[in-house]
Amino acid sequence: MRQAGQAIGRGVAGVLALLLAACGPAPTPVSRMPVTLGDQAVTTLPIGNEPQPQPVDDLTSTQWPPAQVDRGRAQVSCERDDADDAPRTLQSLEFYPLFDAMTGCESTGLVRLHYSGRIDGGFTELMRRVSAMAERMDLPERLLDIDSPGGHVEEAIRAGDILAASKWTVRVQEQANCLSACVLVLAAADDRIARGNVGVHRLMRDRSNATSRAELNDELRNVNRMVRDYFERHGVALAVADLMMTVPNRRLRLLTADELDEYGLVGRNAAQDDLERIVIRRKCGEDFMRRRDAFQRQYEARCGIEDRPWEDVTRCGLELREAYGFPDAKCPDETPLADAERRLHLEDARVARLAQEAAAEAAAAEAEKLEGDAVAASTPPATTRTAR
Structure with a gap:
């Protein structure tokens, strides 16, 4: 993680002075057609008003410098959806408060972070620390539900690179927005799901000194x-970067579902998929890759991976695996659905444990009731005297 942080710092060292902001009222997510913001122009925020979290280079100890979720709202859960688990609001990002908030995730193997707010230094620190804790707790599934009007591009790049190194899935749920700089965060995830609005417009430099288009262009070229x-x-696709230079800042170009797919902003990250294929082919061989690809095509076609509960999708995939020679004895960890299978076993064990506890409580209550009935039956009725 330290090397990743240094690499991110070197990559943006030449443009730290250019804090780009893209903040403004988010449009109501009723259409994916381009909309006009009208008089509500997207404006920048002045430098210096942002909270500056202390950078953390070493997260291997428990002595993390103080940091808070000062702007935006962050909640953590251990289930894929709110219906299955009540999210816990994060305030302190020190080691033990964050560990306590995520303790329940050890039984599910999943952490879900919901963030609503601007993309800034606080968001970057939030992603850095939750990612580090998820790694320490060995939580293989990491979900980020994001709702953001945008923010600083440099921070979006830092946060995105952290996401990429930590294998996150990013979801833009219905009624949520991921606009301007937020699109860079979406781009970096291993998997991207966009049901809400995703939109871009021209970047702006905070406190620009430009007096001509040529000067403004020079400022934005880097x-x-x-x-x-x-x-x-x-x-x-670089077409997204082109839109970020051409769509007027007072307008917002909402991307259609077809554009999101064409530009590589939804589904599996192509770069991550290529990297995994290279690593797996080198370790497990060409035959493994052929079987894996054939399985994946059938899995996506038959199991309804976007529309069904994850337990049903996983069980469907596990039923398909045997026909393709999985699990593979040589490469068990690279076997398709290996992490999902482990999580399913954890979930089944948790459900069984809860059922046993409920049965034990019911048996104890029944025994207590029978004992009470027996005592009542053995007690002679009270004698009633009639006054004379």
Whole structure:
């Protein structure tokens, strides 16, 4: 993690002075057609008003410097959806408060973070610390539900690289927005699910000194190059960077479902998929890859991975695996659905334990009732005297 942080710092060292902001009222998510913000122009925030979390280079100890979720709202849960688990609001990001908030996730193997607010230094620190804790607690499934109007591009790049190194899935749920700088966060995830609005517009430099288009272009050239490099390493079409230079700042271009797919902003991250294929082929061989690809095609076609509960999807996939020679004895960890299978076993064990506890409580209550009935039956009725 320390090396990743240093690499991120070196990659943006030349543009730290360019804090880009894209903040403004989010449109009501009723359409994916381009909308006009009208008089509610997207504006920048002045430098210096942002909380500056103390950077953490070493998260291997329990002595983490103080940090708070000062802007935005962050909640953590150990289930995929709110219906299955009540989220816990995060305030302190020190080691023990964060550990306490995520303790229940050890039984599910999953942490879900919901963040609503701007992309800034606080969000980057939130992602750094929750990612580090998830790694320490060996939580293989990591979900980020995000709702953001945008923010600082440099912080979005830092947070995105942290996401990429920590294998997160990012979801833009219905009624949520991921706009402007937030799109960079979405781009870096291993898997991306977008049911709400995803939109971009032209970047703005905070406190620009430009007096001509040529000067403004010079100021933004390095930023555009940085964004393009970022999209390239995360497998996103450079057309998105072009839109971030051409769509007027007072307008917001909402991307259609087809555009999100065409630009590589939904589904499996192509860059991550290529990397995993290279690593797996080197370790497990060409035959393993052929079987894995064939399984994946059938899994996606038959199991309804976007529309069914994850338990049903996982069981469907596990039933398919045997026909393709899985699990593989040589590469058990690379076997498709290996992590999901472990989590399913944990969930089944948890459900069985809860059922046993409920049965024990019911048996104890029944025994107590029978004992009470027996005592009542053995007690002679009270004698009633009639007054004379």
